[in-house]
Amino acid sequence: MSTTAETIVLLREAIAALERATAGPAPAGELRRVVDAIPGIVDQVRALLAVAERLDAPPGSCSLGWGVCPEHGATLVTAAGRSRCTVCGTTWDHDREDRHCREPAAFLLGAAPVCRGHAVAAPTRARLTPLDTVT
Ligand SMILES: [Zn+2]
Numbered sequence: 665m666s667t668t669a670e671t672i673v674l675l676r677e678a679i680a681a682l683e684r685a686t687a688g689p690a691p692a693g694e695l696r697r698v699v700d701a702i703p704g705i706v707d708q709v710r711a712l713l714a715v716a717e718r719l720d721a722p723p724g725s726c727s728l729g730w731g732v733c734p735e736h737g738a739t740l741v742t743a744a745g746r747s748r749c750t751v752c753g754t755t756w757d758h759d760r761e762d763r764h765c766r767e768p769a770a771f772l773l774g775a776a777p778v779c780r781g782h783a784v785a786a787p788t789r790a791r792l793t794p795l796d797t798v799t
């Protein structure tokens with residue numbers, strides 16, 4: 665496991681712990697201010713996590729910060745931390761929609777390299793250029 669991968673795990677655990685801390689009834693007094701600050705902290709940690717995930721993605725992979733089905737695009741449903749494609753039935757043992765895409769880039773969406781699944785998920789009017797035609 666690389667250092668970046670370890671950082672990603674730690675950041676995910678931190679987000680989960682912070683979200684658990686805000687899930688219960690709001691405490692009174694001084695602690696209330698701490699709990700009120702948590703959503704802002706979670707936003708910051710999520711931003712760090714996005715940076716770490718981009719760094720950890722293999723070279724030449726899709727540049728988008730969420731996952732799709734590599735074949736069918738935005739067809740995932742996620743429940744209880746597992747994602748499933750509603751078209752092909754492929755399942756992933758994690759919330760794929762909540763993770764940076766790691767599929768190999770195959771198209772340019774505007775200027776952003778994207779994988780096949782994200783090209784399928786792109787709006788029909790989006791400008792897609794197959795990467796093998798880019799010199
Ligand atoms: Zn699928």
Ligand SMILES: [Zn+2]
Nearest residue numbers: 726765779782
């Ligand atoms: Zn992608």
